[in-house]
Amino acid sequence: xxxxxxxxxxxxxxxxxxxxxxxxxxxxxxxxxxxxxxxxxxxxxxxxxxxxxxxxxxxxxxxxxxxxxxxxxxxxxxxxxxxxxxxxxxxxxxxxxxxxxxxxxxxxxxxxxxxxxxxxxxxxxxxxxxxxxxxxxxxxxxxxxxxxxxxxxxxxxxxxxxxxxxxxxxxxxxxxxxxxxxxxxxxxxxxxxxxxxxxxxxxxxxx
Amino acid sequence: xxxxxxxxxxxxxxxxxxxxxxxxxxxxxxxxxxxxxxxxxxxxxxxxxxxxxxxxxxxxxxxxxxxxxxxxxxxxxxxxxxxxxxxxxxxxxxxxxxxxxxxxxxxxxxxxxxxxxxxxxxxxxxxxxxxxxxxxxxxxxxxxxxxxxxxxxxxxxxxxxxxxxxxxxxxxxxxxxxxxxxxxxxxxxxxxxxxxxxxxxxxxxxxxxxxxxxxxxxxxxxxxxxxxxxxxxxxxxxxxxxxxxxxxxxxxxxxxxxxxxxxxxxxxxxxxxxxxxxxxxxxxxxxxxxxxxxxxxxxxxxxxxxxxxxxxxxxxxxxxxxxxxxxxx
Numbered sequence: 001x002x003x004x005x006x007x008x009x010x011x012x013x014x015x016x017x018x019x020x021x022x023x024x025x026x027x028x029x030x031x032x033x034x035x036x037x038x039x040x041x042x043x044x045x046x047x048x049x050x051x052x053x054x055x056x057x058x059x060x061x062x063x064x065x066x067x068x069x070x071x072x073x074x075x076x077x078x079x080x081x082x083x084x085x086x087x088x089x090x091x092x093x094x095x096x097x098x099x100x101x102x103x104x105x106x107x108x109x110x111x112x113x114x115x116x117x118x119x120x121x122x123x124x125x126x127x128x129x130x131x132x133x134x135x136x137x138x139x140x141x142x143x144x145x146x147x148x149x150x151x152x153x154x155x156x157x158x159x160x161x162x163x164x165x166x167x168x169x170x171x172x173x174x175x176x177x178x179x180x181x182x183x184x185x186x187x188x189x190x191x192x193x194x195x196x197x198x199x200x201x202x203x204x205x206x207x
Numbered sequence: 208x209x210x211x212x213x214x215x216x217x218x219x220x221x222x223x224x225x226x227x228x229x230x231x232x233x234x235x236x237x238x239x240x241x242x243x244x245x246x247x248x249x250x251x252x253x254x255x256x257x258x259x260x261x262x263x264x265x266x267x268x269x270x271x272x273x274x275x276x277x278x279x280x281x282x283x284x285x286x287x288x289x290x291x292x293x294x295x296x297x298x299x300x301x302x303x304x305x306x307x308x309x310x311x312x313x314x315x316x317x318x319x320x321x322x323x324x325x326x327x328x329x330x331x332x333x334x335x336x337x338x339x340x341x342x343x344x345x346x347x348x349x350x351x352x353x354x355x356x357x358x359x360x361x362x363x364x365x366x367x368x369x370x371x372x373x374x375x376x377x378x379x380x381x382x383x384x385x386x387x388x389x390x391x392x393x394x395x396x397x398x399x400x401x402x403x404x405x406x407x408x409x410x411x412x413x414x415x416x417x418x419x420x421x422x423x424x425x426x427x428x429x430x431x432x433x434x435x436x437x438x439x440x441x442x443x444x445x446x447x448x449x450x451x452x453x454x455x456x457x458x459x460x461x462x463x464x465x466x467x468x469x470x471x472x473x474x475x476x477x478x479x480x481x482x483x484x485x486x487x488x489x490x491x492x493x494x495x496x497x498x499x500x501x502x503x504x505x506x507x508x509x510x511x512x513x514x515x516x517x518x519x520x521x522x523x524x525x526x527x528x529x530x531x532x533x534x535x536x
Contacts, residue, residue, distance in 0.1 A: 034425065035406065036286065072322065073291040076282055080289060081318035119318055176314045179352045180345055180427055 001150045001207070003099045007063055008055050010206045015045035017202050018195065028191040032178040037079060037191040044075035044083070059098050064091030064108070078176055079192060082116050082129065089115035102150035109137050120175060127173040127185060129192035136161040136200055154204045161197040168193045208407045210506075215404045219261045219281055226268050230532040233272045239295040241281040241288070243268040253371040253380045254278070254300035257309040257364060258293065259316055260285040262403070263424060266361065266502045269533030275368035276309075276531070284403050284505070285425045287315035293323035297332060305333030305377035307384060309363050311356025312340040335377055337384040339363055341393040341513060343452045344421030344430050355423050358465040358502040359391035359513040362525075365534065369527035383524065387515065392452050394445040395511030396429070397422040397467060401504050420444060424467075424504045424511075438474065442481040445512050450489070455516060459492045461525060463513040468503035470510055475499070478510060486514075494522060501533075 002010070018025075018041050025038030048070045055063045064087050072084030093111035094104055113133050117123060124134045139160035144153040168190035173179045178190070212218050223241045227234055234243045241261070257267045258280030267279035277300040282288035297306050306327065310320045317338060324334040341359030367384035375383075397419045400409035410426040413419060418441070421429025436444075464479045466472070475498050486493055494517055502511075517525070529536040 034285065034427075035410070039405070040286070069291075073289045076286045076289050076315065076319070078287075078315040078318055080287075081315070081322050085322075119322075120314070174352075176352060177427065180423075 001101050001105060004055070004058060004060055004063060006206075007060055008052055010203055011048065011063075011067060012052060013206055014199050014202045015049045017198055018042055018045045021195075021198060025191050025195055028189060028194055032173060032181055032185050032188045033191060034077075034177050036077060037195065040075045040077050040079055041083075041195055044071045044080065047071075047074040059096040060100055061091045061095045061097065064088070064094065067091075078120070079195075081119055082192070085115040085119045086112035102144050102148070102153060105150065106137070106141055106144060109133075109140070113137060122175050125171060126175045127168045127171050127178060127190045127193075128175055129190070129196040131168050131171075131190065132161040132164040132193040132196040132200075135164045136197075151207055154200070154207065158197070158200050158204050161193075161200050165189055165193045165197050208402050208404070210402070210404060212404055218404050219283060222261060222264065223268060223281055226532065233530070233532050234268065237295055237299055240292045242278065242292055242296045242299070243271050243281070244278045244296065244299050245271055245273075248300065249273075249277070250302050251304065252302060252374055253304045253377050254302050254306045255309060255364070255368055255371055255380075256280065256293070256296050256300060256306060257360070258282070258288050258296070259311050259313075260287060260425070262401075262505045263502050265500070265533030267364075270361065270364045270368075270531050272529070272531030274372050274527055274529035274531070274536065275364045275534060284405065287313065287319045290319050290322035290326060293320055294326045297323060297327040297334065298330070301327070301332045304374075305335065307367060307371070307377060307380050308334065308336035309360065309367065309384065310336055310338050311360055312338045312353055313355065314352050333377055335381045337363065337367075337381065337388055339388050341388070341391045342423065343392050343394050343448050344423070355427070357393045357395060357424050357513075358463055358511050359387075359393045359515065361463065361501045361534070362391050362461065362513065362515050363387045365529060365536075366521055366524040368529065369524040372527065383520070386521065390453070390516040390521070391513055392449045393463075393511050393513040394448050395422050395424070395465075395467065395509060396420050396441060396445060397426070397504075397507050397509035398435070399469065399508040400426055401468065401507035403505070418509075421448075422507075422509060424502060426504060426507065438477045439481040442478050442512070443485060446482060446485055449512060449514055453516070455489075455491050455514065457490060459494045459517045459522070460486070461495045461497070461515040461517055462486070462493055463497045463501060463515075465502055465511045465513065466500040467507040467509040467511070468500065469506045469508040472498070475510060478512075482512060495525060
């Protein structure tokens with residue numbers, strides 16, 4: 001599916017996408033959170049970009065762990081520990097490999113989701129990034145098991161993640177600052193689910 | 208936006224450096240970031256660390272010193288500090304008696320402090336923590352993140368800090384800190400909003416004749432907006448909500464009238480005048496009163512009331528010596 005070099009390229013593209021959508025993510029957060037999701041994510045991925053040149057000789061696990069550490073130490077708020085943990089767990093799951101296949105990706109994604117659940121003490125249906133990531137993972141796993149085709153699987157994953165983002169509009173936030181709004185959070189899409197979906201879309205378009 | 212700043216990116220660092228330059232005998236800054244520790248590390252005691260977003264000065268750096276905190280970590284304005292910074296703070300102050308973290312209940316703060324604790328524990332440092340959640344404006348239910356930690360946190364710093372100073376072990380200091388958390392309740396209100404420097408515009412709006420009841424220390428929405436009333440009426444509104452939350456009957460209390468940043472002491476004393484009379488009428492005995500800016504929200508105008516139920520143990524620790532830039536006893 002991909003090797004270290006290609007992975008660095010994907011991370012660069014994710015960063016570019018986050019910088020492009022910085023204001024959009026912040027606006028979404030303004031409505032139901034504290035209005036800094038785009039600002040914080042953009043700052044974090046700028047830091048990740050600075051480290052990309054050091055990554056060229058590293059294995060996939062080390063690269064993902066370094067991305068996680070950079071996010072944890074620069075994003076702050078709740079997204080920093082959540083995305084940071086996700087990338088670090090994904091890195092630990094893949095380990096010192098220089099190439100990964102579809103199964104490796106799914107294992108890493110599963111580890112990332114478990115990390116987010118543990119760190120955020122959260123599960124599906126609470127209007128968080130998990131509402132994009134969990135359906136995406138399930139759709140990808142099913143598709144990959146049936147067809148052994150990663151490109152087809154990631155397309156299914158993006159489709160499910162987009163549906164998940166739409167679904168966050170219909171539910172009440174029970175985690176994070178949005179939870180203070182209770183029912184007033186209905187009708188607004190979750191910024192974290194949105195940024196997670198953006199990342200999956202970049203992976204899809206990069207393969 | 209009209210502020211006494213130089214550049215938005217530097218407000219936190221310049222604030223911390225200014226604090227350290229004002230109180231060099233009390234505090235110093237670590238090179239790794241906006242982390243303040245005592246000028247002279249004290250061994251043989253549990254070390255206390257707290258922190259959170261900047262913009263709440265004198266919290267938390269102003270409470271570093273004898274009888275209170277050993278370290279305060281400052282994040283960006285209204286944003287939790289990151290785990291690597293907290294971890295550096297823990298390493299700098301850790302003693303063989305362990306470290307207690309005092310964390311305000313916000314999703315980001317709790318996660319970042321927990322990650323730092325895991326990193327320190329991996330180094331063999333004994334770390335425990337308490338989460339403060341004194342704000343009665345937010346309903347406590349299984350379906351929210353829970354109540355917010357606000358000005359009552361300062362009582363945790365004072366009392367757990369005094370306990371740590373006696374050489375008590377980590378379990379004991381944790382027990383006393385949790386006892387304060389269990390017995391303190393707060394509620395605030397705002398007359399005007401505040402502007403986060405990086406945002407450049409106010410986080411919410413209030414009309415000239417409006418106030419927000421139940422506001423959080425980051426300007427989060429409160430319970431409701433209403434037309435402004437007299438100081439006495441507002442004080443009673445906040446007190447009634449606090450008194451309805453836990454049983455204060457026949458109890459002795461410590462009172463904190465905390466300014467949000469732009470409220471003159473004159474108005475805080477006017478509020479305290481009513482708070483004192485109202486509590487006395489209810490048969491609640493006031494042991495000690497604190498009036499001032501303890502946990503601010505930038506230049507927000509408004510105040511909060513905190514009431515801490517006391518017993519003999521908490522009274523003794525509240526009266527113990529403290530010598531920090533912002534709190535002396």
